[in-house]
Amino acid sequence: MPAAPSRGGTAALARDEAMAAPSSTTAQNLLEMRGLTKTFGAVRALDGFTATVEKGEFVTVVGPSGCGKSTLFNIVAGLEEPDAGGAMRFEGKSVHAAELLGRVSFMPQRDLLLPWRTVIDNAILAMEVEGTPRRQARALAEKMLPEFGLAGFGAQYPHQLSGGMRQRVALMRTFLFKRDLMLLDEPFGALDALTRTMMQRWLLDVWQQHQRTILFITHDVDEALFLGDRVLVMSARPGKVKLEQKVDLPRPRPAELVISPDFIRLKRTLLEAIEEEAMKSFTSEGK
Ligand SMILES: Nc1ncnc2c1ncn2[C@@H]1O[C@H](COP(=O)(O)OP(=O)(O)OP(=O)(O)O)[C@@H](O)[C@H]1O
Ligand SMILES: [Mg+2]
Known part of the structure; x- marks a missing residue:
């Protein structure tokens, strides 16, 4: 069974790492985000977002509409600077957002x-x-x-x-x-359910072939679980990580995984967290 690139690291990946990384870099974390905050005028979009992404990992991000997911990606892609106080490290080195421009590949939310x-x-x-x-x-x-x-x-x-x-x-x-890190902002959001399922399975195959690290935004809990090694649930705006859920489901993942007891157990945990936040964001709408 082919392992996910993050697990144990294949010989090729280890070799690439050794060649690409400066000798001082031993950390597995490709990206570290600490206390990222972003304010647009009167609107605070993000408030202390903290998470890490390991090399080769597939991390999914779910959260209510408007909680700052795309803003987070814009920061990591180098298109927006966060407010003072936060910090990021990429490939083991401290970076400003602007220094990440061109160093990650980014598929924005809009086609x-x-x-x-x-x-x-x-x-x-x-x-x-x-x-x-x-x-x-x-x-x-x-x-x-x-x-x-x-x-x-x-x-x-x-x-x-x-x-x-x-x-x-x-x-x-x-x-x-x-680029090692790919940011995918709701890539399947506009697709019908069947096409979406096919695309998810296809993406996992391509990901394993190409050995990239993926940070993936979605509104769909099933999608987040089916694809991810870890799921980050964001709070209602201002967004931060409310729950970090490891997805210890084996790979490759068959379509019927979504009806397995393990999957449903994880889904219940995520849904509880998300629904609470979705209600908050709904009741504060327009404030
Ligand atoms: N360039 C900007 N100028 C002003 N406000 C902005 C800007 N970008 C985002 N915002 C505000 O920041 C908040 C978060 O927006 P963002 O697009 O990051 O949310 P999101 O979580 O991606 O939402 P969705 O799930 O609907 O895509 C919103 O209130 C939005 O209006
Ligand atoms: Mg968005």
């Missing part, structure tokens, strides 16, 4: 496919911005099409694709921008 670009040219966008020659980037993307269920669709435009295919193009772009 950002450009309608005038083909599948291939959308997929290579981040690589192009980074300066990879277009021909080289296109060749890499072409090779990846079958794995992303897009064989034969490279020359199509976004409007010619199904919702699931569009999401796979966006994911392919995120994977092609090769």
Whole structure:
């Protein structure tokens, strides 16, 4: 049974780490977030968010709408600076948010496919911005099409694709921008339940193949549990970690896992925490 990349670390991963990491870095944590706070005018979006992400881990984040999940990702992607007082470490080194720009791959919440670009040219966008020659980037993307269920669709435009295919193009772009840490903000949020389930299983396969570290936002508790090594439940705004739940379910995870007693037990714990927060955020709406 193939182990998740985080478990024990494969020889290849260990070798890559040894080559990439400075000798002083021994920690397994790829990312550490300590006391991250973010205020927009009168609105405090985040308030002391603290969590770590290990190399190779798949960490999912759930929380009520407006609790600061996308704000957190914007900070980790280097697009927003947190308020003073918080701290982050990446690959064992203390960093400001701005220093993370370009060092993580980020799939934002909104579908950002450009309608005038083909599948291939959308997929290579981040690589192009980074300066990879277009021909080289296109060749890499072409090779990846079958794995992303897009064989034969490279020359199509976004409007010619199904919702699931569009999401796979966006994911392919995120994977092609090769960074250890991937931030995925509700990538399957707009999909119907069946497509979503298929995409989840597919994503786990791709994740295991590519050995990346993933931080994944979702509203869906089943999705958070099915995918994650750990689930972070956020409080209502201002967001912080309310509950950190380890998901000690074996991998690879079969579809029927979601009806197993272990899964349902974990789901109950998460639902209790989330519902409490969702009620708080609902009753404070507009305040
Ligand atoms: N650039 C901004 N300027 C002002 N307020 C902002 C900005 N970005 C986010 N906010 C506010 O911060 C709060 C958190 O927003 P955020 O988008 O992070 O929530 P979220 O948890 O991702 O919500 P959802 O689940 O609906 O996507 C909201 O009240 C939002 O209005
Ligand atoms: Mg959001």
